Amino acid sequence: MTTRVWWGTAGPGCKVTVANPTDAELVAASLAGDRAAFDTIVTRHSRHVYQLCYRFVGNHEDASDLTQDVFIRAFRALKTFKGQASLGTWLYRIAVNVSLNRVSANTPAAVPFDLRLHGTHPGVTSQEESASEALLRGERALRVRAAVAKLPKKQRATLILRVYHELPHEEIAGILGSSVGAVKANFFHALNNLKKLLS
Amino acid sequence: MSHLSPSEFIELAEDALDPRRAAHADTCDACRAQAAVVRDALRMSETAEAVPEPSPLFWDHLAARVHAAVAADPQPRAMGVFGRLGLRPLVPTLALAVAIFSVALWTRDVRPDAGAERSAPGAARMGVDAAPDTDTSLDGAHEEVWAVLTAAAADLQIEEARAAGMALQPAAVDRAVQRLTAAELAELGRLLQSELKRSSN
Numbered sequence: 001m002t003t004r005v006w007w008g009t010a011g012p013g014c015k016v017t018v019a020n021p022t023d024a025e026l027v028a029a030s031l032a033g034d035r036a037a038f039d040t041i042v043t044r045h046s047r048h049v050y051q052l053c054y055r056f057v058g059n060h061e062d063a064s065d066l067t068q069d070v071f072i073r074a075f076r077a078l079k080t081f082k083g084q085a086s087l088g089t090w091l092y093r094i095a096v097n098v099s100l101n102r103v104s105a106n107t108p109a110a111v112p113f114d115l116r117l118h119g120t121h122p123g124v125t126s127q128e129e130s131a132s133e134a135l136l137r138g139e140r141a142l143r144v145r146a147a148v149a150k151l152p153k154k155q156r157a158t159l160i161l162r163v164y165h166e167l168p169h170e171e172i173a174g175i176l177g178s179s180v181g182a183v184k185a186n187f188f189h190a191l192n193n194l195k196k197l198l199s
Numbered sequence: 200m201s202h203l204s205p206s207e208f209i210e211l212a213e214d215a216l217d218p219r220r221a222a223h224a225d226t227c228d229a230c231r232a233q234a235a236v237v238r239d240a241l242r243m244s245e246t247a248e249a250v251p252e253p254s255p256l257f258w259d260h261l262a263a264r265v266h267a268a269v270a271a272d273p274q275p276r277a278m279g280v281f282g283r284l285g286l287r288p289l290v291p292t293l294a295l296a297v298a299i300f301s302v303a304l305w306t307r308d309v310r311p312d313a314g315a316e317r318s319a320p321g322a323a324r325m326g327v328d329a330a331p332d333t334d335t336s337l338d339g340a341h342e343e344v345w346a347v348l349t350a351a352a353a354d355l356q357i358e359e360a361r362a363a364g365m366a367l368q369p370a371a372v373d374r375a376v377q378r379l380t381a382a383e384l385a386e387l388g389r390l391l392q393s394e395l396k397r398s399s400n
Contacts, residue, residue, distance in 0.1 A: 035266065035269070035270065038266075038269065039262055039265075039266055042261070042262045042265050042266075043258070043262055046258060046261055046262065047258070050250075050253070050261075051250045054250045055250065060251070060253060064253075064257070064261065067261060068261060068264050068265055068268065071265040071269075072265060072268050072269060072272075075265075075269040075272060076269075076272060137246075138248070140246055141246055141247050141248035142248075144243055144244060144246055144247040145247045145248070148244070148247065159244060163241070163244045163245060164247070164250075181206050184205065184206035184209040184210070185204075185205040185206055187209050188205035188206070188208050188209050188237065189205065191212075191236070191237050191240035191241055191244070192236060192237070192240065194240045194243065194244055195236050195239060195240040195243070198240075198243055
């Protein structure tokens with residue numbers, strides 16, 4: 001376990017030593033002027049934020065840009081973070097907003113560059129499956145993601161957060177600013193539409 | 200027994216539905232067919248490819264890029280004036296009050312005679328942009344109201360405005376405040392004082 005030194009909030013010039021600080025402690029330290037604390041927030045949450053952005057845009061370059069944008073917006077809005085939801089949920093909320101702003105319901109499904117180049121995703125092959133099986137699986141995965149990209153924005157966000165990030169309905173409701181019932185209804189309609197799109 | 204609702208179909212697919220309601224899906228053809236669609240779509244959605252893992256160097260580069268970007272930013276304040284005074288719950292009310300006055304001003308401005316009423320004589324008739332009217336200038340009696348309003352506008356966060364059910368355009372609050380007449384300012388001041396007293400109780 002590493003122990004890091006943070007600028008504390010006890011007063012100007014006062015340092016406190018915190019091992020594995022909580023998100024709340026990191027937020028407080030960031031607001032007190034400790035940029036390293038915010039660096040730790042970035043390090044701690046960037047993978048999940050990146051994966052969420054990638055689900056919306058489907059390529060590394062845009063997902064990378066969006067992830068950077070999410071954390072810059074988070075830094076600027078940090079004072080508005082009230083701690084009612086977890087920091088991760090709050091970051092997810094920003095990520096969903098910036099991602100949905102980037103993509104629109106009419107945008108054609110983005111196809112990963114690697115997939116366009118090679119016909120299948122390099123990560124889907126394994127030693128056990130044949131090349132044809134891998135190709136079939138890659139094509140199926142591509143169709144699914146193209147169909148997800150055609151869903152209305154809120155349905156798309158709900159499905160991505162539920163299926164690929166396995167978030168509970170309550171947390172999704174917090175991220176999307178809706179009720180749990182609305183989240184379940186959106187999920188239902190997303191699945192129905194997905195089925196139609198894939199049939 | 201009624202058919203399952205959309206929420207219940209999701210709960211059924213996730214094995215979280217009340218057993219009595221789940222039993223209905225076994226006996227109702229329509230619900231059974233719909234449940235199969237949901238389950239099938241859920242299974243298909245899970246076949247999408249995993250997000251490819253970026254280069255191990257990516258995370259360090261990302262952190263460095265974010266660090267460089269925020270380094271140029273001013274330090275975010277922990278709280279504004281209203282937050283330090285413990286009056287943050289009042290901000291949406293203030294925002295709402297300003298919005299109400301904005302709407303009042305807007306409706307006043309769209310009246311056909313409003314432009315002539317508020318513009319320099321002759322300017323409206325000549326079809327030129329009138330200079331800002333001067334009858335909204337503040338006298339000493341309203342300086343306190345002006346100070347409270349300025350603080351409210353400066354402290355207003357877009358998130359809080361949205362939480363109050365508004366969508367503000369950039370500088371809308373500033374414009375609204377600047378265009379209040381003396382009587383409107385006095386009324387708004389009375390409202391604010393009333394809210395301040397209420398929140399401090």
